[in-house]
Amino acid sequence: MIKKVATARGRTLGAELRDLRKKVDLTTRAAAARIGWTPSMLNRTENGLRATSAEEVAMILGAYGATGAERERLLSLARDAETPGWWETGDSIYPSPLKALIGFESQAVRITNIELALIPGLFQIPEYSRAIMRAADIPPLEIETRVATRLGRQAILSRPAPPKLIAIIDESALRRPVGGPTVMAEQLRVLARLAQRPNITVRVIPFHAGAHAALVGxxxxxxxxxxxxxxxxxxxxxxxxxxxxxxxxxxVADVDTLTRTSLPPERSLDYIRMIATSFER
Incomplete structure (x- = not known):
């Protein structure tokens, strides 16, 4: 378990620095001694748990003897890590775990989402999201802020190089009329359209599959x-x-099991459309 929330870009930079340290055959203790840090300080940096400036990264690269294109690439990565994302600017209206999640989603190349009771957040239409939040007695103004945040998260699916997104959804999430039949029908139609994108795969676990590996959450x-x-x-x-x-x-092993339990993508798409039609009647 991550005790302190790491940042996505910090983890990426840390992984690069860890690989470089291993490439030059230095232990954490030996590398920290070269840099003038404690081993724990270097370890936190490599795990993305400590904010690192471009100047510090330059110092690390000097200690490791990195030069040329590799040095410039890592310095550029360090400078990018210092640039705040849209969810990190201005007043801190988002809790740290949510900011971390948005950052991780923005950096991920592949996301596998297992959902039992709700349509995954990256697929939710505003009316569906609002209905969930109203049921939780969230104040109206806060609801609109949260809905805007969710729409901001969904932007990763429309960028030039979107992540591969695999969603395995229990049938109960498709059947629960969140927001009423009209909202639910529209939500399922949107889900079906998104499922046709080349980077998105949606699979449904039907009720008749019985017990499955994700029933606990x-x-x-x-x-x-x-x-x-x-x-x-x-x-x-x-x-x-x-x-x-x-x-x-x-x-990951649970995902393998759930993939075998769920319907294939084309049958899942038909299933979603069939349930959408039932809400439209």
Whole structure:
């Protein structure tokens, strides 16, 4: 479990620095001594748990003997990590775990989302999101802020190089009339359209499949180009992240099982459209 929330860009930069340290055959202790840091300080930097300036990265690169194109690439990455994302600017209206999640989603190359009770947030239309929040007695003004945040998160699906998104959704999420039949029908039509994009795969776990590996709770696996994958779990009032390789592997194994349990993509698409039609009657 990540005790302190890491940043996505910090984890990517940290992974690059860790790879470079290993490339020059230095232990964490030996490398820290060269830099003039403590081993724990270097370890936190490599895990993305400590903000690192471009100047500090230049110092690390000097200690490791990095030169030329590799040095410039890592310095550029460090400068990018210092630039705040849209969710990090201005007043801190987002809690740290949510800011971390948005950052991770923005950097992920592949997201696998397992959902039991609701349509995944990256697919939700505003009316559906508002209905969920009203049911939780969230104040109207806060609802609009949260809906805008959710729409901002969804922008990753329309960027030039979007992540690969795999959603495995329990049938109960498709049947629950959140916002009423009209809203639910529109939500399912939007889900069906999104499922046809080349970077998006949606699979449905039908009721007749019986018990399955995710009945204890949904989760998301976020994978990155350089940093280790991590798992995001959302509770009623909290978000948590897991990045222990052993624990992440157990979630990956669950996804393999759920893929076999769920309907193939084309049959899932037909299933979603069939349920949408039932709401339209």
């Amino acid at each position: 949904g989760f998301s696996i976020l994978e990155f180009e350089r940093a280790r994958p991590l798992v995001h779990q959302e509770g009623n009032r909290s978000l948590s992240f897991v990045d222990s390789p052993t624990e992440v592997d157990s979630f």
